[in-house]
Amino acid sequence: MQLPSPTPSAPTTATPDHHLTHWGFPLGKDQVTFIDHDCIIDTEGYPLYPNNNTIFVLQPGTEITNFGTVGFSKTTSSEISKDRRWKISRAHCLGVIVCDCKGCEYAGPTPTGQGKIEELIRMPCCPAADCTGKIYWKECRNTQTRFDHEVSTGWRLMRHQGFHDHPWPTSKKPDRLARKLLALEVAKNPKAGALQLKVGNPDKSHEPDNGIASIHGLLVNSDRLRHLRRQILCDLNLAPSKDGDGAGDRFMHDMFTWDELSQSKSTPSLLSAVSTNHQKYLRKTWLGSHFKFV
Known part of the structure; x- marks a missing residue:
């Protein structure tokens, strides 16, 4: 849409x-x-x-x-x-939040938080490019x-x-159906980045609905599209979530793994300066039964 x-x-x-x-x-x-x-x-x-x-x-x-x-x-x-x-x-x-400048078509979404409308119009400069008007709440x-x-x-x-006697506000985020359709496109080709999703299939470039911009106008914004794509990949279990289970421990797990793999007679261990008892405690705490304790 x-x-x-x-x-x-x-x-x-x-x-x-x-x-x-x-x-x-x-x-x-x-x-x-x-x-x-x-x-x-x-x-x-x-x-x-x-x-x-x-x-x-x-x-x-x-x-x-x-x-x-x-x-x-x-x-x-x-x-x-x-x-x-x-x-x-x-x-x-x-x-809607509109501009008082004649000819400016800015129509921003009204903030829903308590006191946010007053806070917004306290600095009423219109955010539209090259517009010197002031915004107000209709x-x-x-x-x-x-x-x-x-x-x-x-x-x-x-x-x-009743009749909405005002412009429709610009959407802040895609609606449920747009997100569902985007998820289907991402699932077809999980490796496709934001740019490829926007461009669509080069073999179908002549088709009017080629590319995800036809799903919802907000998806032309690359930053927003990248964010939504990552969320969808996480929901599909095709990418690690930003703060998923064990995310805070990942670096420590990696550090001990590197230590095990790098140990040799000519290369000192990363944990060589740590006491034996402390090494055992750290391994039990962070690695569980993944390593054989010495």
Whole structure:
């Protein structure tokens, strides 16, 4: 999926801002999927950026990777019904950080941490290249998104209401589906580096979707791609994790291994200056039964 498009067009069928519905539990489960205007849809048909009066029904046994998430900056809340039949979660749009300079299309994600918005706009210089404008927070006051999950059956529902009268913020990280598709590409060729993943297959250079940039616009950033690739390789057990089991002891293990391999009559041991009792203690502590103690 590409990065979000600019400002949605004016609302059409959206409920008026001051008449947002107070939703109850979908006991009848008679809702049907309806994708309203100005949504952004992922490659599985899910409205990752829902707008206006959008409904999405997920039947049991159907897999939609991004279901339960939204692409815009938000705060979330969740609860369980008293009879424990339903799990409910809500996403509250936080709007966007925009620039006051005419012609600047900067649309940054709103920070979600407490006090972070005020901290950001305290130094309001626009981060866009060659822009002298100042950024400010454009709130989103009249939208709501709710997810209902019937625990016993797995039936799920997404409902959105209201119009987002602001540009969609630029994503901070790829969505779940984009990460899943990237993982599939990495698994095909684990030895391919970030550059090769970006370029794609040279034999298919004429194809429009060649290379991982077609999965998500953020993947054109080489540093981000390298980071995600390493995470995926670790998840696939194809690369050691940065702080995996034994990572802190690896140097000591290597040191003792080098010592065993380098010992000869003409080469003094690395541990020659250490007392015999201390050598035994160190070997037992760091190497366990991998070496025969002397």
